[in-house]
Amino acid sequence: MSEKPITGEKRVFMTGNEVVAWAAVAAQAEIMYGYPITPQNEIMHYWTRLAPKFNKTFLQTEDELSAGFTTIGGVLAGKKTFTATAGPGTVLMQEPLAMAEMMRLPVVVVVMQRGGPSTATVIYSQQEVTLTTFGGNGEGFRIVYSTATHQDLFDYTIKAFNIAWKYRMPTFVLGDGYQAKMREPLTMYDPEERGVELVKPEPYVGLPGMPGEERPPGHYRNTYNTEEELNEVVNDHVKAYEQIQNELPEHDEFGTENADLVVVAHGVVARATKQAVEALRAEGLNIGYFRPITLRPMPDQALRAMADRTKKILVVESAQGQLARLLKESLYGKTVEIVPLFRPGVGVTPEEVMARSRELVA
Amino acid sequence: MAKLAKIMIAGEGGQGIQAVAEILAEAAYEEGKHVLYIPNFGVEQRGGVSVAFLQIGDEPIGSPKFEIADIIVALSERAVGRTRQYVGAPTVFVYDTMVATGKVELPTGAAKVLAIPGVETAKKELHPRVFNVMIMGAVIEATKVVSPENAKKAIEKRLGYKFEQDPKLRELNYRAIERGMELVGEVLRGGQG
Amino acid sequence: MADFEYQQKELKRGTFTLFPGLCKGCGLCIEKCPKKCLGWSETLGVYGMPAIEPINKEDCISCGVCSTVCPDCAILVERYGKEEKKKKEEH
């Protein structure tokens, strides 16, 4: 069967995990490798139901190390492959992902954040930001999209495959337990019908021709003999990442013109924040909203411009300052006051954001 | 935010809480409303209190998490305890008369606290299996988030294949919705709380 | 592609070729030779250690064991064909 899984625009009502599976199908992903961990399990459940209908496959591996490394194998073979994980699974996944960074492998990973440290809870947390952006023993040569809605999950899962294969960088869709488990409406579509070009994958190995005679053999490694050799490779990566930093950052903002306060949040927390800021603005308060969509690279330029136009920033997150750390790095040298509203491992309500915001502009 | 209904249904595993929430969510979605449904928090997917968080409104829904629910239906002692933190001034708190109020403290500060004889009515008048559908009727009456007709359609969509085999089941389910609505209607009119 | 330098010796039953640029002087071949006809050479191998050479040329039966146990493909043993054998005997 090769019919398109989705034709036309289709309004649906489903869980975030189901959205991801559909989006991966729509993005023409070919193989998923995965290992069970809540709250991402249903991505595998839906994928295994959809996959055979569209000539796609799945392998349940023995652990997340294997899920990451088999995904790498699939990418080397030239297939659009992906995996999904969470929490302690994201920790184990850092080993293959560091390898993907070093070898510039376009693996796509969907992270549905759990609470932490360790096993903690299975829902609503933003405590995997540091791990997803800068995990591994490297420099964070990764691309991370933090989604807030089911529409985001669909759009950015498709985008993740395109960006990964275009820039040859490991690319993440960073959701959370809420998004994974909750149901809300969204519009699904076939990306090509909307004019979104799907970047074609290319094999690293198994190319035509006799290696060493008709073509050079593909020799891929992540171990180097000398410091200089490694330094050269890393410098190349740095250069490639500079291009990414110029081209990729995405954010959403409103009301940041000469604001008394701008509330910054990402992912699911941005929903409560947006709701709160809208309500406060309706009351006549001069408060703005800023949501980084890419957490790696951060939208540095937009953030710095915003910082020049505001008196205070309130950072809201379901973690103890993981977003704030990224934010401070982006705003290095700016004197704007940054005030935290950290709720690690627990959700944030619009009421809390409103209350804190009122205090800050009073 | 005015027209947004924040609903919380809680009970023991096996009481059919999530099925009710799902049908309600589907019905509201089919009506063209904005809906956000979260089945459970926590690791308590096995052996814990089953909780459904449901938001239904006319505008896109923001935060999935809310502080205060507009309506809470708690169907066991543990469920009463689990939902208490979501009770506030606007909350209509509905619990089943089977809940041993001696064992658990009912919330204070709600707009209304209502007891409905759900388990008992289902057992005596209908069938224990449609208890949850009756509860759905209760929620519909208390919130008006969907019309009874659309709720019936949603049930039809979900259980239609069973109704084909046994049309009596359809009637039983429909009666359960109506009876649930009546129960809440009665207590609301009775002015308890 | 550069060729490897080699030293070739004509022995009773075949030619013995050593590629000093590949020989690391491990000596596995010396120990494994069933006729004990290999020994250390004046020539240095790739890591500056003595390479090997046939020292008991008369005893070599060109069995090729030395080449099959060489981890570096530094030894090539080629047995004479019938023609070459005849030529040798005539001399």
Place this chain on the structure above:
Amino acid sequence: MAVQPAMPRSWRRETKPHKFCPGCGHGIALRVLGQAIDQLNIQDRMVFGCDIGCSLLAWDFFNVDTVQTHHGRTTPVIVGLKRARPELVCVAYMGDGGGYAIGAQHLVSAAMRNDRITVILINNTQYAMTGGQMAPTTLPGQKTETSPYGRDPDMTGHPTQGPEMVATITPESAYVARGTISRPKQLHKMVTRALENQIAGRGFSFVEILATCPTNWRTNAKNTWKFIEETMPTHFKVGELKVPEAFQAAAGGEGARADG
């Protein structure tokens, strides 16, 4: 034309002499593998995966597409590759530490799933690249950097019986053998069969190869041979452990036996 060394066609001459130490068994194992690649004519549809540890030194060894992975993770990379491109012949090449310690779960799981890949594992009784620490395969009483008084099996267990384990957990279509670099002809047969079994799509194929490590064993040539030919076989029995019927039929009932 000048006389050429008898390197397999699939070897990459530009990277020779290879990076392994003098007397290292990897060279013989990789020559045997190269010969099998030539013989089966699979050089242009092969992927060679090597691990961390000494095996990584083979990252540019062949004129074959090669991926060097993380310690113990060559198996899942090759599994992922093979699942994505079943037409390729995929080999995971690793040491005893990578296969039996840090990557044991991958070896076990790939074997149990009967993944159609070939795993070649070099057993030289210790972690060689990192300087000679105790490995799962270290012999009782053997001195290593982390068992300076000799391995005490009471405290640290007995040498891993890898092929025996793999043979136990795989179905009949798997091929499992233990060879030694001291018998290259027999080893050649085993490696060839391990590849053929994959090419035929039958099942998981596993060859453990007893290999020399004079550097860490601190042995001269004589004692190197003595250790691999006399000492190691007292714990590691060389021979085929599992041969699918197809091979037995083809060989007229004769497999490459222990003395082959």
